[in-house]
Amino acid sequence: MNKSRYPIVIASLLLAGCINMQPNYERPAAPIPAQWQPSAGQAKLTGDTLSAELGWEQFFTDNELKKLIRQSLENNRDLRVASLNIEKARAQYQIQRAALFPKVNGTVSGTNQRMMLNLPTGPMTFNSHQYSANLGFSSYEMDFFGRISSLRDQAVYQYLSTEEAKRSAQISLVSEVANAYLTLAADSESLALARETLRTQQATFDLSKRQLALGSINELTLRQVETSVETARVNVAKYMTQVDQDRNALALLVGEPPNINLEQVNNLQAVSQTASLPDGLPSTVLQNRPDVLEAERTLQANNANIGAARAAFFPTISLTASAGLASPELGSLFSGNNHVWSFAPQIVLPIFNGGLNKANLKVAEVSREISVAQYEKAIQTAFKEVSDALALRATLEEQLSAQTAQVNATQRSFVLSRARFEKGLDSYLTVLDAQRSYYAAQQTLISVRLSEVSNQVTLYKVLGGGAF
Structure with a gap:
């Protein structure tokens, strides 16, 4: 080529915007196994459908819960802040883009x-x-050396990062509302159980007072019955407080007074139905989790910033x-x-600036490496969250079966102890102990059922479900 044409070729490349100082971006390899390997007692996923394709309106089947979720997506203040952050990032992108003209x-x-x-x-x-x-x-x-376009790209990725942050906030909000709703149902059911226990214990206490007056029992037995009554009263008061706090938590998440009657949310089994999660999800599905994508957008923004730092040398x-x-x-x-x-x-x-440009480039390169580590940590954290949810999922069915059997056993023990007491074969202390065991087993069964459905919600969340 004729050397006299070099300046013309270089000028053409510059005017065409062909010089870009940004490093080529490559998504870092995910530092996790390709599949969730089931360990002892851990469930596994064995199909090929992405849970992210299953929107929350399809996953949750209770209509009242759906109303609450819609209301929260419109009024929750944290979500509103996330939306405003998107508007701010969009404006910042426009500022950087305007510098090209x-x-x-x-x-x-x-x-x-x-x-x-x-x-x-x-x-x-x-x-x-x-x-x-x-x-x-x-x-x-x-912009011959791509400094302004690199800053524009950085602003674009920052904007995309805020969008992913909002999606992450939406998924978290949906799961928080669902769990608060389910917790309210479980605590309301526990309150009903405590009230029923108090009612039966109060009836027994009234009967025991008449028996004491007739001389068929002694005062010790009466005071033992009275102890069970006061214990039941304590439990009623405790769950009344818990139910009120559950309602307050829902109101905060929704952002305004809930538009459903929370008094009717009093049976966990009636509101806990969800769609089945698809099986066979490879660990690569985690790369589509909003928080992981947010970390990747930040990495891409820092990668673009290196281009701007390099261009400062020219x-x-x-x-x-x-x-x-x-x-x-x-x-x-x-x-x-x-x-x-x-x-x-x-x-x-630039001739001499005391090493300023070199220092800025070093900062940009280190910032990118920090973002790589943060992205990899986000992937690892997501993998752990799913693994933990699967580990719990694998044992919940067994826990539920065992707890149901325990409820049946303690109920039978309570019935037999009462019969023996009425025949004068045992003291009322035996009845009281059997009654406490039966009540505790019933409350634990409610807790296990809550854990089972909450695990479904958690697994849905950590797999990145909830298309928006």
């Missing part, structure tokens, strides 16, 4: 000046007038130009041959 301004100015000159004939004063109207741009940087070329009219008389500004123009290109070549 010249800022054209129109100006109209007038200058009036009184001057004094010392002439051989003596001092002389005179007035000068200058009026102008111009259209032009100043300090427009030609000359900055900026243009200032204007064209318009000028006249010493305002009345003749727009008539006659008053055309003026100016063109002032400027090249700034």
